[in-house]
Every structure is written in C-alpha cells, then in structure tokens.
Amino acid sequence: MSAATPGFEHLLRLSDDTGLFEHARYAVVRREHGYCTDDVARGLVVACREPRPGRRLTRLAECYLAFLTHAQDRSGAFRNRLTFGRRWVEPPGVGDWWGRAMWGLGTAAARTAIPWIRDEALHTFVRGAEQRSPHPRAMAFAGLGAAEVLRMTPDSTVAASLLMDAVAAIGTPSEQPTWPWPQPQLTYANAALAEVIVAAGELSDDRQLLTTGLRMLTWLSDIQTHDGLLAVVPATGWRQGAPRARYDQQPIEVAALADACATAACVTGDDVWHERVRRSVAWFEGANDAHVSMRDPATGGGYDGLTEHGPNLNQGAESTIALISTMQHARRL
Structure with a gap:
C-alpha cells in the first residue's frame, strides 16, 4: 500500500457478513470480542469516501449499513456491542457509538454513488437525529455526519439543528x-x-x-x-x-x-x-x-x-x- 493507494485488504480480513470485528492478535481476528457499532460506523465512513468503489468495497458498505440499521432502535438510539453469536449485550444508548453511527450514516448519505445505500443511510440518519447525547464527543461525531448531509442538502433543517447543537455541546473555548x-x-x-x-x-x-x-x-x-x-x-x-x-x-x-x-x-x-x-x-x-x-x-x-x-x-x-x-x-x- 502506497501513500496514494489506501488499502482495504485488512479491513476485509476483519469483516464478515455480519459486520466488522473489533480486535485482532497481530493480523488475526479475535472473534471472541465480537463487533461494535463504533468500529462499523468508522468502517462505513472510509468505505463511502472512496470515489470509485469496486464490488467488494460496495458490498462492505452495504454490510456495515445493515449492521447500523439493525443496531438502531425506534427512538433513534443505537446498541453498541454484538457478540460473535449475534446477541446484543447492551441496551440502546447515545454514547460515542451513537455519534459515530451518525457520522457514518451522514457520510454514506452524502458521498456514496450507490442509490440504495444513500437512501437508506439518510433515512436512518434522520431517525438518529431525533436523539441528542450529553457527551460532547458523541455530539461532535454526530455533528461531522450532519455536516456531510448539509454539504449535500444545504436546506436540511434536521442536519443543521444537529450540527449547531453539536457546537453548543462542545462549548466555548477558553480565551x-x-x-x-x-x-x-x-x-x-x-x-x-x-x-x-x-x-x-x-x-x-x-x-x-x-x-x-x-x-x-x-x-x-x-x-x-x-x-x-x-x-x-x-x-x-x-x-x-x-x-x-x-x-x-x-x-x-x-x-x-x-x-x-x-x-x-x-x-x-x-x-x-x-x-x-x-x-x-x-x-x-x-x-x-x-x-x-x-x-x-x-x-x-x-x-x-x-x-x-x-x-x-x-x-x-x-x-x-x-x-x-x-x-x-x-x-x-
């Protein structure tokens, strides 16, 4: 992999038809640690940033998006950790994983060239935007997703509201x-x-x-x-x-x-x-x-x-x- 060519081989190695495994010992997947929304969302960001994704990368983006839609509940919150046996071990919440999910969804809605990925990502983003987090970094991650949506759809009041709420959550810097x-x-x-x-x-x-x-x-x-x-x-x-x-x-x-x-x-x-x-x-x-x-x-x-x-x-x-x-x-x- 050269600086001009970001390589996805190891990301593909860490992924299966459910999602993205969190940990590896050296380069070998540690399945016992399962998957997490945090990392799947990060994976969706980089997959959807690629301007000309091939078949394998498109399939990876679809898999990550499906994981996030499964992780989300009706309120727009997200579960974070899924075992290798496909069992959620935590209730839905609005921690960092919610923010990163919103970042991934916003990026997919704005950047991917695949229509069905773009449409489903935007639908899931809008539902997630009904929530707010008390944690500044979670709000910052969600704000990055909102900024992606606004660059695509400048009149999105949903994204604009979330972005400005993220700014408020971050706070005013010291003088x-x-x-x-x-x-x-x-x-x-x-x-x-x-x-x-x-x-x-x-x-x-x-x-x-x-x-x-x-x-x-x-x-x-x-x-x-x-x-x-x-x-x-x-x-x-x-x-x-x-x-x-x-x-x-x-x-x-x-x-x-x-x-x-x-x-x-x-x-x-x-x-x-x-x-x-x-x-x-x-x-x-x-x-x-x-x-x-x-x-x-x-x-x-x-x-x-x-x-x-x-x-x-x-x-x-x-x-x-x-x-x-x-x-x-x-x-x-």
Whole structure:
C-alpha cells in the first residue's frame, strides 16, 4: 500500500457478513470480542469516501449499513456491542457509538454513488437525529455526519439543528492563548471538536465561528508538533498545567487531526493545512517519536499504538481504519 493507494485488504480480513470485528492478535481476528457499532460506523465512513468503489468495497458498505440499521432502535438510539453469536449485550444508548453511527450514516448519505445505500443511510440518519447525547464527543461525531448531509442538502433543517447543537455541546473555548480549548483536558479524537466548529462556521457562513474553530485547530496542531514531527497526545490524555506523557500514542488521534486539517484546507484554501495533513501521513510512515512505521506492509493493517518500545503489533479495526482514512487524504494531496 502506497501513500496514494489506501488499502482495504485488512479491513476485509476483519469483516464478515455480519459486520466488522473489533480486535485482532497481530493480523488475526479475535472473534471472541465480537463487533461494535463504533468500529462499523468508522468502517462505513472510509468505505463511502472512496470515489470509485469496486464490488467488494460496495458490498462492505452495504454490510456495515445493515449492521447500523439493525443496531438502531425506534427512538433513534443505537446498541453498541454484538457478540460473535449475534446477541446484543447492551441496551440502546447515545454514547460515542451513537455519534459515530451518525457520522457514518451522514457520510454514506452524502458521498456514496450507490442509490440504495444513500437512501437508506439518510433515512436512518434522520431517525438518529431525533436523539441528542450529553457527551460532547458523541455530539461532535454526530455533528461531522450532519455536516456531510448539509454539504449535500444545504436546506436540511434536521442536519443543521444537529450540527449547531453539536457546537453548543462542545462549548466555548477558553480565551487563554496557552489553552484555547473548551475543556481543561485533551483526551481522545480531540481534533474532531475543532473540525465540527470549522464545518459549522463554513456551512452557516458564520465567520466568527469559523475563526474560533481554526484557532482551536491551529493550537492543537502546533502543540502536537515537535521538530517537524507529529507527536499526538497519548491515550492517558493531557490536563492543562500537568506534565504531558509521551506514550502511548494512538492512530485515532493522527487520523482525527488529518481529517480536521483536510477540512480546514478545503474551507480556507491555505496550503499550511495540506502540510499538516502530510505530517499525519508521515507519522504512519515512520516520522514519529520512535522513528518506526505504524503499518504492516504484508497485511495492510495499522498497528494499534505507538509505545516507548515501538509499535503495538496488533492490528485492530480502529487503527486500521485510522490508517486508511489518513491515506485517503494523502491520495487527494
């Protein structure tokens, strides 16, 4: 897999006719952990971003969409975890998995060229948009899906309402120049929060909101860049005023930053954002704190994390999708 060709071989290896398995030991599926809506939704995003999907990729998108429609209840909430024996183990809810499902559905409704996938995704998205989550990140993920729908259908009041509610849930960033962020701690998928505000500013033609999102994203990108290399906030997070750990760095952080910077590049036309996308691509190729590749050339899988001893060689769904997503941006560059 080259930077210009995002590979789906390992994602196909992790999938069956039900959905997408969450975990792998090295490159081999661990079926005992089953499936989750979180990862299936992520898979739908990258499958539907492909401009010319072949038969296998179209079938994968259909499978992931069917999983999400099965996971959703009549209220629009989603179940998250399904066992290998096809038994749901949690009640429907509006945690991160609801937000990511909405992101996947919005992307499918807006980007796929397959009419029946597009129509069913939009129907399921509209039902899901009846819900709201108390969790800012869940709302941010849902807001990304809403932004996708609005780019396709600018007069969608359902999507517009969800997007602006996502902005409200994220909150107003601090005025402190050293920490211009809405919360006192960076945790996971941080760049998604800034991306939603950038998208909302663009789609509502609100220049102040757009400026706020770009300021957040600039700061987040700058504090995660050292000597020209990307060094994302580790899995333990980073609280304002506290020491910052170096490891374990997660591919999801790199992919979220690439997504947000690609959106900023599209909105502003400024080449500086393209360069920041390239740093994310380079992180997977070895331009990171440990100077090691974060993908397996034999399988096409993405490694599960960057530790002080090198990569975690397991190749689960989240990390593989993060790799694919980032390489999709590389191809567009």
